[in-house]
Amino acid sequence: MQNTFLSNVLFPIFKPDFSRLAQRLHHKTIIITGASYGIGEALSYILADIDCRLILLARTTEKLQTIQHQLSTKKAQIEIFPIDLRNNEQIDHFLNHIEHNQIDILINNAGHSICRPIMQSLHRLHDFERTMQLNYFAQVKLCLALIPKLQQTLGQIINVSAINVLLAPTVNWAAYQASKTAFDQWLRCASAELENQNIKISTAYLPLVRTRMIEPTKLYDHVPALQPQQAATIICRLLLTRKHHYKPWWTIPAQLASVLFNPIWQKINYFYVKRKQC
Numbered sequence: 001m002q003n004t005f006l007s008n009v010l011f012p013i014f015k016p017d018f019s020r021l022a023q024r025l026h027h028k029t030i031i032i033t034g035a036s037y038g039i040g041e042a043l044s045y046i047l048a049d050i051d052c053r054l055i056l057l058a059r060t061t062e063k064l065q066t067i068q069h070q071l072s073t074k075k076a077q078i079e080i081f082p083i084d085l086r087n088n089e090q091i092d093h094f095l096n097h098i099e100h101n102q103i104d105i106l107i108n109n110a111g112h113s114i115c116r117p118i119m120q121s122l123h124r125l126h127d128f129e130r131t132m133q134l135n136y137f138a139q140v141k142l143c144l145a146l147i148p149k150l151q152q153t154l155g156q157i158i159n160v161s162a163i164n165v166l167l168a169p170t171v172n173w174a175a176y177q178a179s180k181t182a183f184d185q186w187l188r189c190a191s192a193e194l195e196n197q198n199i200k201i202s203t204a205y206l207p208l209v210r211t212r213m214i215e216p217t218k219l220y221d222h223v224p225a226l227q228p229q230q231a232a233t234i235i236c237r238l239l240l241t242r243k244h245h246y247k248p249w250w251t252i253p254a255q256l257a258s259v260l261f262n263p264i265w266q267k268i269n270y271f272y273v274k275r276k277q278c
């Protein structure tokens, strides 16, 4: 209850006008990666009420099939494509599959997070490779391949990012934060060029969202967080407004604090690690 109040204050959600959203997305083809669970699943359910075509990507075939079945009576045409986005051959296979299709919007949402101390990662280079493969290389590969199609349709790329990439780094999150920051930087570098090609770029810098991604981190059980439907609503707003980004209202003060109090923040991280090691 207290957490819900706090999360409403910290992350107020403004629903977009659904009829205007429906107009904007009318007959559009939208790719949503990571559509089987969490934010991507919630977004698929919202957009299913619009007369558009949704192409849903994720690994878990049965879950995608269930979603497709549950949405079969809705307005949207739902297509599913089971894929492991860490696998380049599978991405190529998907790209061949949509070769002759019009694509209007790419929502880069699939992601994987790892929370692990470096001292437990000494023999786990694969943690860093896996997060980069999914959270960075797969997203770049999809963007590069789809740019010509998005150019033709005056399309949009939406990146589902995390607010952490704009703030001071946090202990234990090296693999995840580095990979999310990598794609954020890539897209920020590319955005002027892409916007010159008439492709809109939008990034949702989301705070914590209560999905299975954060379940293993017990510390987050008592921290204010969005519900997946609220995060999906933020993405819907970006689809309607085509704005450059969503950030919580407190981002700029938090960024300032990240710079001004960086030495203190580093000390807090240091003592947190020390206490955990005792």
Ligand SMILES: NC(=O)c1ccc[n+]([C@@H]2O[C@H](COP(=O)([O-])OP(=O)(O)OC[C@H]3O[C@@H](n4cnc5c(N)ncnc54)[C@H](OP(=O)(O)O)[C@@H]3O)[C@@H](O)[C@H]2O)c1
Pocket (backbone or CB within 6 Å): 033, 034, 035, 036, 037, 038, 039, 040, 041, 057, 058, 059, 060, 061, 063, 083, 084, 085, 086, 108, 109, 110, 111, 112, 113, 134, 160, 161, 162, 163, 206, 207, 208, 209, 210, 211, 212, 213, 214
């Ligand atoms: N939860 C948060 O607190 C939070 C905060 C800020 C930003 N985000 C970002 O929001 C996005 C969605 O995360 P979520 O919280 O909704 O997590 P989630 O519930 O775990 O969903 C992640 C989605 O990505 C898919 N996925 C994972 N690995 C994949 C792979 N190798 N190939 C294809 N699809 C894969 C998953 O489906 P399968 O397992 O079926 O493949 C699932 O549909 C992520 O990019 C995450 O970084 C999350």
